[in-house]
Amino acid sequence: MTTNVIGIPLTRVDGRAKVTGAARYAADFNQHAQLHAVIVGATTGLGRVTALDETSARAMPGVVEVISHLNAPRLPYGPHKSFIDPAVGERLHVLQDDQVRFYGQPVALVVADTLDHAERAANALRISYAAERPVVDTHDPAAQTVEPSGSGAHGDTLRGDADRALAEAPVKVDATYDMARENHNPMEPHAVVAAWDGNRLTLWSKSQFVVNEQAEIAAIFGLPAQNVQVICPFIGGAFGTSLRTWPHVTLAAMAARQVGRPVKLVLTRKQMFFTTGHRPRTLQRVAIGATRDGRITSIVHEGNGETSRYEQFTEALLSATSYMYSCPNVRTRYRLTPLDTGTPNHMRGPGEASGIFALESAIDELSYGLGLDPIELRRRNEPTMDEGADKPFSSRSLMQCYDAGAERFGWARRTPAPRSMRDGRLLVGMGVASATYPVFFGPASARVRLHADGTAAVEVAASDMGPGTYTSMTQVAAETLGIPVEQVRVSIGHSDFPPAPPHGGSMTMASVGSAVRAACLAARDEVTRRAVADQRSPVFGAALDGIEWIGGSLRRLGDSSPGQTYHDVVASSGQPVEVHASNQRDADAASRYSMHSFGAVFAEVAIDPDVGTIRVRRAVGTYGAGRIVNPRLASSQCTGGMIGGIGMALMEQTALDTRDGRPVNAHMADYLMPVNLDIGSLEAHFVDEDDPHVNVLGVKGLGEIALVGMAPAVANAIYHATGIRVRDLPIRIEDILTA
């Protein structure tokens, strides 16, 4: 009988569906008699629509409807905010007025019988604007910096007197960092198929948070939530872009109601750069003071992120600075620059990925100033507790990660001086950086049904954008129920299922996994209750606590018989067991401990000194992330995140034309992301970490930390290879050539 399924490298239970093309993503849910909708985006960056000639578009072949602010239904847009929405500001109300707030904002929608007809008419639609000049660059003197006015989650912090300590420090670094705006660019464009049945709406929609999309759309249309169904069994990558419900979902629903037929709406790749969020460009200053023997005495970390004019998007840009190092004097300051763009949103490793780049670059710089090995510098300043929160860590294995990673990577072969390592003509450099991310936990529930044939069905409104939710939840259920994984069927991605938190923030395993476990335990209890009440059962009459569950069977404590299988109990009772349970966490532990994952990321770069090309030849990421449910999938998730970090370090940048705010490289040939040939040898390792405090499964999550730390490791390796310190991302050929 299968036991200890958690921790084995099970292949993906949905693998067959994905390799045969059977896995269905939002745009694959073609409906009978469906029409196609195409969004027309504003071609000015700020101003208003002054005229829109829909008459000629309506007359074009196949066109069924043209919707703009002139004829769009006024939607209730009832209040709705979940915790992934910005706390301050109000979401874009699409097609409700003539205002253009940013380039590419939807200003009209064309619905036609075929995609070609809809695209043609959308291109032909004549629209006039009263244009103003938008401000889209943080460096624009017209851009204003504001203090976030939200609930203070990312407010300023101070311990000690950081500025005085900095001034008095014998060794210091003080540098600024400019990180480019990025777009998530999942392979799957946002897509939705909307169909109404009377007053009930079904959305097959790309979403990392189906229950929130249900609530949001219900609020926008003034419907009871139960009238909206959101279905999303598979997500073709998202990295945060599908956490929020963006205007295209509203548009598809609006159009489908207007035309009385199902409507399919898929964003073009170009439109993926307009209204579906982005990692905000950040400007940061990090100043660190230290004693000559490498004790950090002061850290000042100031950060600025861009946001839109209508919402304040904040992220945890500076949070890690308060707990990464032991330091009596720390000051952080976070500001926002509202710009005439769409609202940013969370992108893999939000906040930490950017903040850690600056902090870990500065630490590296300090190590050279001190003449200390960068790992040794970190070791000398390793805290014994979270000095920012004044709490112990639930677990912190950072130094174990450095030890294991240095060994795997061969850090000892590194010669300390910049520009001291070569491979033939190539300059070689080795760099290292720390990674961290909080352990989040959200309320989740799951439903489990045990059938008489021995199978178990698990339902939860979670999502799987790639980490392997189907597989890991199957493992949790199989282990808890003591049955083979083949007998477990997990269903997710449906708003009718018990609610789950957003599939983001690396919290799915912790939150949903705990809920699945709780539901499976509740199912076992129900089976036990039925068995002891069943005269035909060998355990009839036993006390509930006198029963033990071995594999998929139950027997009296101390009994050595095989016992009664649970499906036998279910079969005898004549009806399936169905239970519903919510996850629980020790609230006390959550308030007593600081809970984070940590990791050490090592990178080796080779740089052609003649033409400046940079290649990451090797990287090793070592993580202390609690219990690893599936090492095969965990390794893939981490190497994938490392590749995302390589993109951040060397390629990714959404370039805006300041004249009208248009993203100029809104194209996959121009917004560069790594291709297969860019990637050298990558390894992910996990140190053993038993954390009893974080949650019942002891898991911390991996999706975000996998990206955090890679970019500074690469930048630090580039410095080691060349002696050139580049503080702005992405780092490119010209930074090597012209330095």
Place this chain on the structure above:
Amino acid sequence: MLSFNFEKVRTEQDAIRAAAVGGRYIAGGTTLIDLMREEVERPEHLVDINALPMADIRADGFDLVIGALARMSDVAAHPETKRLEPLVAEALIEGASPQLRNMASTGGNLLQRVRCPYFRMLDAACNKRDPGSGCSAINGLNAGHAILGTSDHCVATHPSDVAVALVALEATMRVKGPDGERTFPVEELFRLPGNAPHLEHTLRPGELIVEIRVPGGPYARQARYLKVRDRASYEFALVSAAVALETAGGTIWQARVAVGGVGTRPWRMRAVEEALRDKPPGRNVFEAAAQLALEGARPLSHNHYKVELLPRTIVRALEMAGDVA
């Protein structure tokens, strides 16, 4: 995409007849369909020439002859290409992706349109797309644009890799049109933008590229294509260099150098070639010669780095070619 009439032709005569009255040839379609979808290209009549027997690749003495419909992948993989003109093979596989190379024809590759982002956007001024509307790139984001051969009307680079190799190797092309057949150097296919950037090539209405002839030469085998870009594959060149050397007795007898990514057309570097002649191959000689590549270079606001990168790329390519011997 606008509607169009679609016609598949079986003979050259039918093709030329259809094109002479406004038909637009389509072969691989990798440029044309992409731009039709953006409505940058708006042909009313597409003439599918893929059935024409023009896909042969063969040796003719020491020359390599490539049918205009031969696919990039087939040309690159052909034993005669590898034997006679390895530079062509190398330039080809550095371009695009395996899938696109299976689709794109050799003739179409030469005629591909520019990658300037503003050219692709109907809501941006572009003299190439809408003559007289202005150039958005000159005062816009122009990091990828040209430093050679630009005008006040257009600064877009020609994106082809293999064209750079063909220009270096002095390839010629044979075309057929309503007025008969003619042959001319590939280099002469490309126009400078001047004040009419919408005119990109010198083909006359209805002319069909039939074949490309790459002359064999003593330098053809000591030749390398170096493409410098941010990622290792599937990206257009920031700067590229095709170089070919004939060396004997420690002396460069003749050199061929052409560059991509920096010019409004594939750019032959005759001054560099001249400076290499009769010199001993070596870094100092290469560096001195490569500096001449910058003659007339006019960097824009965001592409100064190409001034630095261009000579370095040439030097490195020359060193690589030197290693081939």
Place this chain on the structure above:
Amino acid sequence: MSMSDHNDAPSGKTRPTSGTTAPRSTLSRRSILQMAGGAASLAAAAGVAAQPALPGGPPVASTMHVRMVVNGSARQLEVDPRQSLLDVLRETLDLTGTKKGCNQGACGACTVLLNGRRVTSCLTLAVMHDGAEITTIEGLAQGDELHPLQAAFIAHDGFQCGFCTPGQIMSGVACIAEGHATSPEQIQFWMSGNICRCGAYPGIVAAVADAAGRT
């Protein structure tokens, strides 16, 4: 310094995050209003209408007849000449395994085999392929038996979200058939026309190498 004063020019990067040549120091709000006309300089000189009106184009036959063998089945189709092979597969034939990632030939998600060769089906028109044989991801397995490369993708975890996977697998099948799967480096080179945003490249390379060794 504090971030609020951070108005100096961005570090001299030659490929900036954003920008134009407009001198930053003169870009006050006032000059911006004066530049409203300047903003229009990005738009075509024709003025307000960003999109020229060419309603409908010339009169043409709305559909054409095309015969194809798709995954071994002969299909007779009436297609709009504008329809890409990709759209015909997905929307007309409901073979939604082939994915539309960019519709611009820049990602590889739509890769299918066209007469045995891998192509991006978004950049070719269905009407160009009368009489062609098409193989999509749905046509790879023999009944319940997966193609060796499909099985290898599962075994080596060559995917995460799965969206690029059909294109990767079709490309990988061709890569092996072309004789290009001779080493990990060669596989990386010849698989670089398929972008995977999840970063499953190590598994993809391992899967192609494994399947190449078996076939």
